[in-house]
Amino acid sequence: MQLNTKDAAAGTMFIGIGLFFAGYAYFNLRLGSPGAMGPGFFPAVLGSLLIVLGTGVVAKSTGVRSSPIGRTSLRGIAMVTLAIIFFGFAVRTLGLVPALAGSTVLAASASNRSTFRGAVLLTVGMTVFCTALFVYALGLPIPTIGPWLRGY
Amino acid sequence: MDLLDNLTLGFAVAVSPENLFYCFVGTLLGTFIGVLPGIGPTATIAMLLPITYYLSPTASLIMLAGIYYGSQYGGSTTAILVNLPGEVSSSVTALDGYQMAKQGRAGAALAVAAIGSFIAGTIATLLIALFAQPLASMALKFGSPEYFSLIVLGFIASIALANGSVSKALCMIVTGMLFGQIGTDLGTGAYRFTFDVIQLGDGLTIVAVALGIFGVVEVLRNLDTLHEDVPVLAKITSLWPTRRDIAESSGPIFRGTLLGSVLGILPGGGSILSAFSSYALEKRLSMHPEQFGHGAIAGVAGPESANNAGAQTSFIPMLTLGLPSNALMALMIGAMMIQGIAPGPRVMIEQPGLFWGVIASMWVGNAMLVILNLPLVGMWVSLLRIPYVSLFPMIIVFSSVGVFTVQNEVFDVYVLAAFGVIGYAMQKLDCEPAPFLLGFVLGDQLEDHLRRSLSFSDGDPTIFIRQPISAGLLILGAVILAFVAVPMIRRKREEVFIED
Numbered sequence: 001m002q003l004n005t006k007d008a009a010a011g012t013m014f015i016g017i018g019l020f021f022a023g024y025a026y027f028n029l030r031l032g033s034p035g036a037m038g039p040g041f042f043p044a045v046l047g048s049l050l051i052v053l054g055t056g057v058v059a060k061s062t063g064v065r066s067s068p069i070g071r072t073s074l075r076g077i078a079m080v081t082l083a084i085i086f087f088g089f090a091v092r093t094l095g096l097v098p099a100l101a102g103s104t105v106l107a108a109s110a111s112n113r114s115t116f117r118g119a120v121l122l123t124v125g126m127t128v129f130c131t132a133l134f135v136y137a138l139g140l141p142i143p144t145i146g147p148w149l150r151g152y
Numbered sequence: 153m154d155l156l157d158n159l160t161l162g163f164a165v166a167v168s169p170e171n172l173f174y175c176f177v178g179t180l181l182g183t184f185i186g187v188l189p190g191i192g193p194t195a196t197i198a199m200l201l202p203i204t205y206y207l208s209p210t211a212s213l214i215m216l217a218g219i220y221y222g223s224q225y226g227g228s229t230t231a232i233l234v235n236l237p238g239e240v241s242s243s244v245t246a247l248d249g250y251q252m253a254k255q256g257r258a259g260a261a262l263a264v265a266a267i268g269s270f271i272a273g274t275i276a277t278l279l280i281a282l283f284a285q286p287l288a289s290m291a292l293k294f295g296s297p298e299y300f301s302l303i304v305l306g307f308i309a310s311i312a313l314a315n316g317s318v319s320k321a322l323c324m325i326v327t328g329m330l331f332g333q334i335g336t337d338l339g340t341g342a343y344r345f346t347f348d349v350i351q352l353g354d355g356l357t358i359v360a361v362a363l364g365i366f367g368v369v370e371v372l373r374n375l376d377t378l379h380e381d382v383p384v385l386a387k388i389t390s391l392w393p394t395r396r397d398i399a400e401s402s403g404p405i406f407r408g409t410l411l412g413s414v415l416g417i418l419p420g421g422g423s424i425l426s427a428f429s430s431y432a433l434e435k436r437l438s439m440h441p442e443q444f445g446h447g448a449i450a451g452v453a454g455p456e457s458a459n460n461a462g463a464q465t466s467f468i469p470m471l472t473l474g475l476p477s478n479a480l481m482a483l484m485i486g487a488m489m490i491q492g493i494a495p496g497p498r499v500m501i502e503q504p505g506l507f508w509g510v511i512a513s514m515w516v517g518n519a520m521l522v523i524l525n526l527p528l529v530g531m532w533v534s535l536l537r538i539p540y541v542s543l544f545p546m547i548i549v550f551s552s553v554g555v556f557t558v559q560n561e562v563f564d565v566y567v568l569a570a571f572g573v574i575g576y577a578m579q580k581l582d583c584e585p586a587p588f589l590l591g592f593v594l595g596d597q598l599e600d601h602l603r604r605s606l607s608f609s610d611g612d613p614t615i616f617i618r619q620p621i622s623a624g625l626l627i628l629g630a631v632i633l634a635f636v637a638v639p640m641i642r643r644k645r646e647e648v649f650i651e652d
Contacts, residue, residue: 006580006581007320007581009581010320010323010582010583013581014327017330018326025344029342029344034611035606035609036611037602037603038342039337039344042599042602043330043345046595050326050330053319057317057319060319067582070377070580071376076372076375076376077576080368080371080375083552084368084548084552084572088556088563091556100553103548108545111544118541119545122545122546126545126550130550134553134557138203142556142560
């Protein structure tokens, strides 16, 4: 039996999501009645609907071959996600400037085509531009150097 | 005449120095990202949403609108000159436009594209002005059951008109709605799915979600397939089309405008659908269909007019009814909400300056774009030399900062990262992100109208069918769904045949 693996996976994922939301709503929220919907009513309905639809997707995935999933650059995903997370972590602790610099360096290293010189230029450029735009032009109250680096 | 008064007000607002400036910024930026492949108007608008907080509501909408229809102009420039469509809606333009360029007729192609776009933009602006009032007054008579059915119809139509699996798109809409439920239930004040995380009290920030599944995912997908093609530039001889070119283009321009205007209003419609449909239409109507794909000017004139008309008329449901017809419009609604304006039919009454100003500015923007695009063509093409390697870190970092500034909240940045990963996984499994965003934005509204309708009818679900307008909308939705389901069954049978 052939399986469209992409669709089968997607369908299973949808069933899982539906189960999660419907289950949580059923056990933790008041459902109420149709005439007086409680907070859990709509999520429970939607979750159940998703379970049904997801099952349908899985059912349709049988008997058909799927197209290939294509190249996945793990380095790309990892570094980009790391870049964003680093920014979130650093902006309040290290300050805006280190956060921007670190984030740009991490993002640039997501591609094996980046050059060292290019990355440095990009980092300086982005840091200057974003600081100028957000702190000076728009006046946002973000400390450029954060508490960790100020020594107190 | 009312229409004249409104348009006068609109133009007065549109040409104020502040609004003119932001119109220029928007169209310039739009052309810029339209030229660059790998970044589109949706992600750009999501990135600029935090900044619109500092602008007046009118200026924000004018600028964001300028980015959208500006990107339609920019995309065609590179499609014609280097066979690299900057926007999906320009991919059809590349088919014949690039061939024309190789034949030395690049100038004519560019001119026809720009002129067609301008004519389409003008007519579309007029159509918006004409239909806004009647539509809004009709919508004011809508009650909760009608709104509920309208949103359901919108969901169905947006799936049916898109390509890709209908059932998966339906799943994405429901998933989007479920994620939109996270936060506080406005009807009862209860916390839902927040797991005692304070930052989830107001739900997931739409800018973070939108930027994650559109902006970050686009970068991740491009990183998978980075290829450095040195674009081969076609030479531009003269900018003027011949008389024959003009004769052959006028029909397509007119038809493209009409088609785009209609398709743009429909949920799920907009520039992409309009462009593709126009190409198919022109090919079918042409007396020389074999020329298509080899430099038929109708293949440039029609789609270019259609994509512009589609981009503009897709504002109508958003401005008059408060309902987004696609993901981009959903972000525009986000921009209005940032300004504290609740989108809907009342906007026209309570903020006529904003409403008519935005409409009038579309025409002003189109005029600016013709000037920006034609003489400065060379400059735009040289932008293509910016390697994506340098561009994408800027997108990532700028998105991170932007998301942070919305609420000065670190959590939002983590949400951005999360949805980048989630969105990427979804796309790898061939699940469309746009229905997700639509569900995410409209889910709470749908629940609200359902709750009100059912409480009004004491739990009786037939209220949606007893009220005539609501019934009509639902029947229309069922018909559209049937239309899409039947060919699918047929196709499935064909597939099985082929497997055997």
